[in-house]
Amino acid sequence: MSEASEPSALPTREQAAEPAHPLRKIFDHANDAILLIDPERDRILEANTQASRLLGYDPAELTRDVRISNVHPHEMERLRQFAQDVKTRGQGWTDELSCMRKDGLRLPSEISASVVQVDGRDCIVAMVRDVSARKAAEAALRRSEARFRAFVENAGDGFFLVASDGRILDTNSRAAEMLGYQHAEQLVGCSVLEIDAGLTPETFAQLLAELEIDQPKLLESRHRRRDGSVFPSEVSLCAHGEAQAPSYIALLRDVSQRKSAEAAIARLAEMGEFAAMMVHQIRNPLSTLRMALDYLGRQALTEAARKRLNLAQRESDRLGRLLEDVLAYAGRRTVSPEPVALDALIQALLPSLQALPSVADRRLQVDLGLPETEIQADPAQLREVLINLVVNACEAVAAGDQVSLRTARQPGTASPMIEVRNGGAPIPPEVLARIGQPFFSTKDAGNGLGVAYVRRVAAAHHWAFSLESTADAGTVARLLL
Template sequence: MPRDNDRSGSATPSADRSNTALGERYRKLFRHSNDAIMIVDFAAEEIVEVNPASCELLGYAEETLLGMDPAAIHPDDIDRVRDQFISEVRESGSGWTDDLSCLTRDGERVPTEISGAVLDDGGSPTRMVAILRDVSERVEHRRQLEEKIDRLEQFAQVLSHDLRNPISVVDGHLDLARETGDPKHFEAAQDAVDRMDELVDELLALVREGDAVGAQEPVALEDVSRRAWRSVSAGEATLHCETTLTFSADPSRLQELLENLFRNAVQHCESGVNLTVEPIESPDAVGFYVADDGPGIGTEQTERLFEWGYTSEESGTGFGLAIVEQIADGHGWDVAVTDSDDGGTRFEFTGLTVSSETT
């Protein structure tokens, strides 16, 4: 009688061929994957095998990576790699994290997501496979979204802050128009409404394009200063500005800068304040200054003056001077704050591109 096949012995030749083919497929996946793949020894805590994508990601030759301590690749996160990622893989068989950075040979930090799984050899796991994926594009996209959200938040803050003054001007002149019947107050109110329309358009462009300033052209400092002054509810305050200084700037954003400086001075003085806008006369600096004869600003306040939301007044918003700095930065100007000759505050703007200057 024919004997039954012995099923208790070694695998049949067909099974061997199948295992060999399967192993070869996995080997091809390992070698040709676009993701970096590493085999890590648990006990020695070192890399024992890598694919070409690992070398490309980290900038090391294969022989350098083999035997390398993972701490050299994750210097900032190695404790978290050991305590969370590797421990999770050993205990549960797999693990994943999306916020680890890898240090390349050139010193660049590459954001990655890493997944891992134990390599089961039939007993206690001794090795794991770690798959690293470069997520730089995803991180950059997230950063751009966060910047856009920040711009939207600033847009809302700037819009609410800088529309208050034209609205106050409209309200004041309408009251005067009702009391006196003088049509000039309607004209002043219309000018303020036009300024509001201009501000809305400019700030919408800021949100869409992300630029602090728009197209620049030659502007006369005195002309823009007087337009800005007419947009401010100045009360008993006065403005002195007599200059022919002309320089390159975004006219609307420069007017917004001056409006915020004028309004800041008026609001921080109990009685009428005198403001001066003049060129800076210095061989080392080309610019202009806005000074007042108010009570001045303390050292502690000066250090925080341009922070978004910082104000020393209970009714203040803390956005006016932050907007000033943003507009100056957009033009490439330097801003400095010092004491004025009259004991008040002086804001200096230098780094201008001057068209012509006669004082």
Template sequence: MTEHRQGLEQERARRAAAERSLQESEQRLRRIFDHSNDAILVIDPAADRILEANARAAEMLGYDAEELISRVTISAVHPQEMPRLRAFAGDVITRGSGWTNELSCTCKDGSRLPSEISASVLSFEGRDCIIAVVRDVTERKAAEEALRRSEERFRAFVENAGDGFFAVDAGGHIRDVNQRACDMLGYGHDDLIGRSVLDIDAGLTAADFTALIDELEVGRPQLLESRHRRQDGGVFPSEVSICAYGNPDAPSYIALLRDISRRKEAEAAIERLAEMGEFAAMIIHQVRNPLATIDLCLEHLAQRSLDERTGRRLALARGESTRLAGLLDEVLSYAGRLDLALSPCDIDALIRELVPTLAARSPVADRDLRVDLGLPGVQVQADADKLVQVLTNLVVNAAEAVAPGEPVTLRTSGSATAPCIEVQNGGEPIPPDVLARIGNPFFSTKGRGNGLGVAYVRRVAAAHHWELTLTSTAEEGTVARLRL
């Protein structure tokens, strides 16, 4: 009896320990169930019922806990997805578990939450049901969509860029290119992928590439000039910007390739023009000496008593000599070096000082020069001497375009950030095709003009990064606008 009683006591203790362990386990599971960051629901798909749900499920769907279990059906949570939900539930019942990210939950307020659902079979009240762990992936979906849009924008940018785009690995092999790179080099996309950069860069050796890669730092691009070879063997001057990105210990590389053939041609043309300018200046200096001698001889002849016919011829020769001297000065101004001495320049004050000199100069002296200053105290960075020459040329040209006594207007307008100088004259409007050519050297609408005055104005304006426009209408007359 004693042994039997002891056995019963031991069995009772084991059962009590097992019950306590089971209660503790249930309590732990309940705490996990109640306090999970994900929604947990026990559902019976066949009966279209939610049998149990945690607080997070009620919060996520916008119901209180009792309402969610007693009144809300599964079809209310997935009103547009029931066929897909039933298929998923059937697969879970068959397999024992399942996962999907193709369903969304409809909240009480009608909003829809993209969801990630992990489910398994659970025996509940004597029948097979499903326990579903539902995670709201709205933020993740939004981030994925933002990333997708960003990648689309980047790809659109790359594919429509004016430069060739290359993704290159540390070994110098091309991993990706845009269409511009293919067009520039004459290869198809697949022909370039996997090819070494040494195959297309005629100015790069293996040692040069290794040294370049060793020097590159992540996020610090380098710009270099080289020569690239097309598939047909032709070579063109190029500019390459290469940058390392990604893991500093094992970076990848992006290179942007630009064909600078036109820039090199422009630079060569500029150098040639500079040489021509120096040559023109040399010729002008050589011509001036004999021209000065001719002037002295003509002046000596003018002091003698000559008959009327000879006097007229002498006056014509002296006038042509003076005109030739003026032309040489204008050519020298246009063709010579244009070095700017920039300093703060008060626009209205400069014009105010210039007006007496302008008004006394032919042919301005015979016209009605009107001055309207509207930028008091406004200053710009400018070469004051060259601005004076520009204004003199514009006003003299305007005066030559109208009859004596007609008005010529010089005005300033705009603001401190967008100042403007205008010179306006009346007369017949200039045809558009002729207006477009004004400013070309040696093109002029005046019988004895040479076009160098406006050409010089354009050159000074370009050197200052100003904008010169010419308009001519019957209503407004001809207006030269200099936006500083």
């Protein structure tokens, strides 16, 4: 003991010097802090070296100056209750107390205590362990679990934790909503065979046998709602844990909308094939009719008959152009890219462009600014895109007006671009937003398929296409390649 008037339950250091007493050696060299305390007198009777290190006091200070209330200033009521429980049972344990160091730092502590008699008084031997690291790890784990739970609860997919016998151990609100249950707890304990209409006990056992730990497997199935209706589903299933006794995580996605979209796309593809077939079927008799009209044009006709013939020829030509536009738009966009010298391709295309009736009587200004640039493109489709853009721009202005075609780098980037610009009145925003929709056009004889074709080719090449129209700049069609 530190004071001569206080009794001690342990041999003194003088008594333990020769030979060394086993209890004193254990007491002095223990890894945990050990304190002999008298709760009634609020005194520390004895403390080992680790207690001195833990609390930040000199060994002599602990027994001379420090009171138990100094070490537990905020928890004395709880400490008294703990001490009383220890005295009643003879021993006790808690990890709900903390120790205040000399420097004011508060350490969460684990305390194991037992009763010892000192001069006929019930005192307590307390073994104290700093559990700051453990408490911090537990708090971090709780935060991690809370984040994971928040992620699971707010995920767009249904989440399931499944035992090897198929029982659902845990799930989230999205899964309950998807399957028509009010609460996720209603699904816990159910078998996956009750909700997966595509599984049988045999196929489920085979599926689990094929899984490897932490190797997810994606499969399509059909899931059954609580009301008995079934929807197409996609499941990502993964085994985790020990290979001898794994559990399984399943992510469920309702793919009804995707399946409907795929069916619609397939239907559109069929319609495209049908449209292409009809165009080919119509073009043959139309060619025959055009030949007959040309033959009649070489005959001697009255003025009234000649006017009717000219009208029929123009309408025949318009129908032929419409069929070509429909075929171009409805056809499959199979891209065969190759290196294309952009300016050289445009230069070679200019004679054909300038010979077109809608271009011939407009002033086409060409500014080619990428003489050394090659791009990856399907050259045939790129030519059709250029023809469509230039013809559209020329048809939007009067004869003699200027239309410009230029190539350059996009400002601020190295991306090559093509711009076709025309003047005239700006296109209203609500009309501009609809340009490119098939069969929507601002021209009397237009069908809207030209810009629609440009958009399809741009999408197939992963180009960016934009259309802008202002009073100052005019209407600008831009392809960012």
